[in-house]
Amino acid sequence: MDIEVLRRAPLFATxxxxxxxxxxxxxxxxxxxxxxxxxxxxxxxxxxxxIISGKIKxxxxxxxxxxxxxAILGPGELFGEMALFDPSPRTATATAVSETRLAGxxxxxxxxxxxxxxxxxxxxxxxxxxxxxxxxxxxxxxVFSDVPGRVAKAxxxxxxxxxxxxxxxxxxxxxxxxxxxxxxxxxSRETVNKALAEFVQRGWLRLEARAVVILDxxxxxxxxx
Amino acid sequence: MDIEVLRRAPLFATxxxxxxxxxxxxxxxxxxxxxxxxxxxxxxxxxxxxIISGKIKxxxxxxxxxxxxxAILGPGELFGEMALFDPSPRTATATAVSETRLAGxxxxxxxxxxxxxxxxxxxxxxxxxxxxxxxxxxxxxxVFSDVPGRVAKAxxxxxxxxxxxxxxxxxxxxxxxxxxxxxxxxxSRETVNKALAEFVQRGWLRLEARAVVILDxxxxxxxxx
DNA sequence: CCTGGGCGTGTAGCGGTCGTCACATTCGCT
DNA sequence: AGCGAATGTGACGACCGCTACACGCCCAGG
Numbered sequence: 001m002d003i004e005v006l007r008r009a010p011l012f013a014t015x016x017x018x019x020x021x022x023x024x025x026x027x028x029x030x031x032x033x034x035x036x037x038x039x040x041x042x043x044x045x046x047x048x049x050x051i052i053s054g055k056i057k058x059x060x061x062x063x064x065x066x067x068x069x070x071a072i073l074g075p076g077e078l079f080g081e082m083a084l085f086d087p088s089p090r091t092a093t094a095t096a097v098s099e100t101r102l103a104g105x106x107x108x109x110x111x112x113x114x115x116x117x118x119x120x121x122x123x124x125x126x127x128x129x130x131x132x133x134x135x136x137x138x139x140x141x142x143v144f145s146d147v148p149g150r151v152a153k154a155x156x157x158x159x160x161x162x163x164x165x166x167x168x169x170x171x172x173x174x175x176x177x178x179x180x181x182x183x184x185x186x187x188s189r190e191t192v193n194k195a196l197a198e199f200v201q202r203g204w205l206r207l208e209a210r211a212v213v214i215l216d217x218x219x220x221x222x223x224x225x
Numbered sequence: 226m227d228i229e230v231l232r233r234a235p236l237f238a239t240x241x242x243x244x245x246x247x248x249x250x251x252x253x254x255x256x257x258x259x260x261x262x263x264x265x266x267x268x269x270x271x272x273x274x275x276i277i278s279g280k281i282k283x284x285x286x287x288x289x290x291x292x293x294x295x296a297i298l299g300p301g302e303l304f305g306e307m308a309l310f311d312p313s314p315r316t317a318t319a320t321a322v323s324e325t326r327l328a329g330x331x332x333x334x335x336x337x338x339x340x341x342x343x344x345x346x347x348x349x350x351x352x353x354x355x356x357x358x359x360x361x362x363x364x365x366x367x368v369f370s371d372v373p374g375r376v377a378k379a380x381x382x383x384x385x386x387x388x389x390x391x392x393x394x395x396x397x398x399x400x401x402x403x404x405x406x407x408x409x410x411x412x413s414r415e416t417v418n419k420a421l422a423e424f425v426q427r428g429w430l431r432l433e434a435r436a437v438v439i440l441d442x443x444x445x446x447x448x449x450x
Numbered sequence: 451c452c453t454g455g456g457c458g459t460g461t462a463g464c465g466g467t468c469g470t471c472a473c474a475t476t477c478g479c480t
Numbered sequence: 481a482g483c484g485a486a487t488g489t490g491a492c493g494a495c496c497g498c499t500a501c502a503c504g505c506c507c508a509g510g
Contacts, residue, residue: 060365063450068368070361085347086354091361114343121339121346122310128353129311135360136295136316140285142367143293143411147468177486186368188469193488207487209477225288372496402458413497418460434458434505 005052006103009076011123019117026109030102038080038094038102045083045090046107051075054100055162055175058092059183069184070135072097072176074161078127084110098175142186145224148195150185152224155205159214166213173211199223230277231328234301236348248338253329257321263305265318270308271332276300279325280387280400283317284408294409295360297322297401299386303352309335323400367411370449373420375410377449380430384439391438398436424448 003024006012012020028047032038032054039045041061051073058070058079070092073079083090084107114121141150155172163170176184182192196212199205204220206213214220228249231237237245253272257263257279264270266286276298283295283304295317298304308315309332339346366375380397388395401409407417421437424430429445431438439445 060361062365062369066369068365070364082354082357085350086358091358114346118340118343118346121343121350124350125310125346125353128350128357129307132307132353132357132360133311133316135357135364136285139295139360139364139367139411140287140293142364144287144291178488179486186364189487190470190489191468194468197488209486403460404458414459415461415498416496419496422460432459 005075006050009050009078011050011078011120011127014119014123015117023105023109023113026105028104028106030104032096032100032102034096034098036096038096039090040093041090043090045080047104048078048081048084048107048110049094050078050103050105052101052103055097056100056102057095057097057176057180057184059095060092067183068186069180071131072158072174072184081124081128097180147185147187147191148198149224150187151181151192151195152199152220154181154185155212155214156217156220156224159217163214169206169213169215170217171208171211171213175210177210230300231275234275234303236275236303236345236352239344239348240342244342248330248334251330251334253331255327255329257325257327259321259323261321263319263321263327264315266315268315270305270315272329273303273306273309273332273335274319275303275328275330277326277328280322281325281327282320282322282401282405282409284320285317292408293411294405296356297383297399297409306349306353322405372410372412372416373423374449375412376406376417376420377424377445379406379410380437380439381442381445381449384442388439393438393440394431395439395442396433396436397439400435402435 006024006027007020012023015023027050030038030049038049038056039047053075055072055074056079057072059067060070061067071079079094080090114124141153145153158174159170159172162174163172165171174181178193178196179189182189185192196205196207199220200207202216202219204214204216204223206215231249231252232245237248240248252275255263255274263274263281264272278300280297280299281304282297284292285295286292296304304319305315339349366378370378380399383399384395384397387399388397390396399406403418403421404414407414410417421430421432424445425432427441427444429439429441429448431440
């Protein structure tokens with residue numbers, strides 16, 4: 001298992017090498033192809049997951065079948081923790097957006113870690129607080145911004161987390177279909193497509209297969225406010 | 226200070242009487258009239274607050290001055306904790322919706338409590354997880370429900386938490402103006418007013434000053450789905 | 451006491467944004 | 481080469497924000 005990513009994850013960074021080594025023995029490795037899901041809404045869950053490589057999406061399904069995405073998570077991030085602290089069924093479905101490698105930690109092992117290592121709870125509290133902040137941010141965006149604004153914001157966020165410099169801009173290999181991007185910003189696929197087309201037409205973006213290249217970062221930032 | 230509410234709060238329920246007594250010495254009491262704010266967006270904060278009595282609203286202001294509310298919190302609930310775990314300025318403004326009594330706990334005292342009492346971190350993690358769940362729920366509502374649906378949901382939620390049985394229904398003394406209710410559901414005051422008027426006209430509600438009486442709970446539930 | 455002004459509430463019309471439907475086109479994989 | 485999925489684009493209509501205004505209530509101050 002490639003433990004480098006985990007070693008650097010904030011949750012474990014403070015642990016001594018011995019404790020960390022013991023912990024990695026408790027982790028379950030998991031490999032997933034694109035599209036397969038780790039857990040679904042309503043499942044009983046007792047595992048928390050770390051992303052070693054790849055990306056996963058957390059989504060919810062309304063009773064009429066429409067979906068919306070809560071977050072896209074990448075390497076070093078964790079998910080599935082809520083079912084542990086607040087025992088009730090999972091409220092979201094986790095699905096691999098690309099080929100993904102995960103490490104799972106079960107409730108029991110986490111509890112003993114938390115009891116012996118107060119700094120780990122502090123890190124978990126911080127991780128949850130950060131997620132709550134992000135979610136509150138999305139909430140405000142839904143109320144205040146129009147669809148193009150939210151698309152711009154989403155692209156900038158994805159660029160921050162997954163972007164790599166390219167010859168003529170920032171390559172954001174988000175690996176999402178426009179349908180998924182639409183679910184992420186809470187809009188229809190068609191409206192998102194039109195927003196993207198407008199950005200391209202203005203020379204702010206170039207579209208590639210499941211990726212975009214940001215050509216004019218400042219203008220895109222401007223549009224996202 | 227009326228410590229009964231605090232004693233029963235999940236965060237402290239597991240503590241021994243001696244530890245709890247020592248803790249209450251560290252708490253700062255705070256009384257606020259309607260409309261005054263405890264902290265504002267951008268402030269540096271190192272306090273966490275418990276509501277002893279009254280209600281507070283957590284809100285954000287967009288750069289153009291428009292506001293939206295993240296939550297209405299009542300007795301026994303806590304807020305302001307995010308700035309402690311994830312050190313950065315406050316991202317919301319906390320304002321008293323009615324006359325309110327608070328107990329404040331500062332960062333330092335909380336840290337020592339967390340280190341000596343692992344079960345307190347567990348409770349805090351649970352509280353945060355619950356809040357995150359609620360926020361995710363609101364996010365989905367914004368995407369999937371129309372304004373009347375969100376108003377119905379908000380009223381039902383307020384009824385759950387603050388409702389008291391009355392002769393002809395459930396009295397929900399939410400103490401919010403329609404403007405505040407609108408900010409809570411992410412809509413304009415006018416649209417919320419029309420939604421309320423429609424509910425009244427159908428015989429599901431009766432309006433009172435800063436309160437509603439729910440007359441037909443099942444129908445309102447139906448409308449909120 | 452009664453009067454004016456501010457605040458909260460009720461309601462209507464206008465226009466813009468965006469969801470839905472419908473269809474063409476292109477991409478990517480077998 | 482061919483088929484399904486993903487993307488591009490237009491038309492239409494609904495929802496809802498915005499503007500505008502009227503009304504009732506409470507309280508301060510003449």
